[in-house]
Amino acid sequence: MKKFSVLVGLFLSVISGVGFAQEKVVDKVVAVVGDNIILKSEIDQQYAQYLMQGNKPDENTKCAFLENMLSQKLLTQQAVLDSITVNDEDVDDEIDRRMRMMVSRAGGQDRLEEFLGKSLIQYKDEIRPEIREQLVAQKMQVKITEKVEVTPLEVERFFKAFPKDSLPEYNTEVEIGTIVVYPQLTDKEKEVYKDKAETLRLRVKSGDNFATLARLYSQDPGSAREGGELPFFDRNTMAKEFTAWAFKLKPGEISPVFETEFGFHFLQVIDRKGEQVKVRHILIIPQNTQASLDRAKIKIDSIYTKVKTGKIDFSNAASLYSDDNETKYNGGMMLDAENVSIRTTHIPTDKLDPKVFLTIDTMKVGTYSTPELFTDARGKTGYRFFYLKSKVPPHKANLDQDLPKIKDAAYQEKVNKTVSEWFEKKRKSTYIKIDKDYDHCDSLKDWMITSTETANK
Numbered sequence: 001m002k003k004f005s006v007l008v009g010l011f012l013s014v015i016s017g018v019g020f021a022q023e024k025v026v027d028k029v030v031a032v033v034g035d036n037i038i039l040k041s042e043i044d045q046q047y048a049q050y051l052m053q054g055n056k057p058d059e060n061t062k063c064a065f066l067e068n069m070l071s072q073k074l075l076t077q078q079a080v081l082d083s084i085t086v087n088d089e090d091v092d093d094e095i096d097r098r099m100r101m102m103v104s105r106a107g108g109q110d111r112l113e114e115f116l117g118k119s120l121i122q123y124k125d126e127i128r129p130e131i132r133e134q135l136v137a138q139k140m141q142v143k144i145t146e147k148v149e150v151t152p153l154e155v156e157r158f159f160k161a162f163p164k165d166s167l168p169e170y171n172t173e174v175e176i177g178t179i180v181v182y183p184q185l186t187d188k189e190k191e192v193y194k195d196k197a198e199t200l201r202l203r204v205k206s207g208d209n210f211a212t213l214a215r216l217y218s219q220d221p222g223s224a225r226e227g228g229e230l231p232f233f234d235r236n237t238m239a240k241e242f243t244a245w246a247f248k249l250k251p252g253e254i255s256p257v258f259e260t261e262f263g264f265h266f267l268q269v270i271d272r273k274g275e276q277v278k279v280r281h282i283l284i285i286p287q288n289t290q291a292s293l294d295r296a297k298i299k300i301d302s303i304y305t306k307v308k309t310g311k312i313d314f315s316n317a318a319s320l321y322s323d324d325n326e327t328k329y330n331g332g333m334m335l336d337a338e339n340v341s342i343r344t345t346h347i348p349t350d351k352l353d354p355k356v357f358l359t360i361d362t363m364k365v366g367t368y369s370t371p372e373l374f375t376d377a378r379g380k381t382g383y384r385f386f387y388l389k390s391k392v393p394p395h396k397a398n399l400d401q402d403l404p405k406i407k408d409a410a411y412q413e414k415v416n417k418t419v420s421e422w423f424e425k426k427r428k429s430t431y432i433k434i435d436k437d438y439d440h441c442d443s444l445k446d447w448m449i450t451s452t453e454t455a456n457k
Contacts, residue, residue, distance in 0.1 A: 033073035063441030075137040089232040089276040096231040158410035177332035177387035180324035181300040183292035193286040197264040220283040228280035300383040
């Protein structure tokens, strides 16, 4: 089972990565799964990508690629029987995501097209069937495990099954709260940025190319290089003001300038498919003035004083005054970003932002740091202070201190077991044939046994 659990993880990581187009050349069939075939060229192209990413040559990697593709074929075949599909918008979004990643890695669209030997439009069309199949396989695997749950008794049994000398060691962990205040500009201070956005909008209305202006002037780093174009999104994805205009306009129409928490925008609707819309936009981000920074400093100092003197509880203060949307609805407490699924507030110190660690390292439990100026991951400047709620020294895993992590591990083991059992059952009822060139692959032994048994039926 453990070997197959590794396969499941590898399979998901491979199909979520960047793929290359498969040339439709009948070269050699290396595997048959039911009514589907896998070509040698498909494995070779994945291996070429593996080498291109700087990995050392390893023929055994081809075994893993073939095992992943065998798994994918089984999943997609079952998806057909279960009427599981993905819509065109999801496929478009995934293709766009991969293209942005590939363009970034290649150092620009022109360099990527030169490497591919074709335009991105051609390449997108070629990989569309492959991407659709991968998304269907992912969706099928989700369905297989959607009812998996773990009870408290199962968690306890999972933990007790570990040999005492094999229990994981956990680093020092802390619980940290934060309150953040970002500078707020007055209407007069924001006017120059709104006017700049309006000037660009009028240029578009007068005939200037929207995409060109977006590349030159938009301050949205994620879409500017794409001419301001965003992937299809639904009503729950963007800021509410952005969503309101995107779904109000017809294709081709341009919005007035409007404001969101990110700055001033105007957008043009490109296409609409049901409850999905595709737009291009230009964003102008207002810059802080010294006066706005001074006002923010006065506000954070006031909050800090009230919390430190006990006039207001830290949790309530965060809910009422903090501008950090990721923590304010959690009483100001930060979550472990690498364990999002278990929503734990216990964060290993080696996973903290170095600047945060330097601040809290010398603090005592129950104390607050003094307000400091900082710049967040989006480049936004503001003031913040921290609250050190707890500090747990290095220790071996135990149910009292580490229940969320142990529960998640027990859940993952049950998910892997469920998927493994599903594959075992499907392999026995599906015609599978693997080329003898892969006889050396230890990871394929179970598949080969299955293929021999099926062929002899």
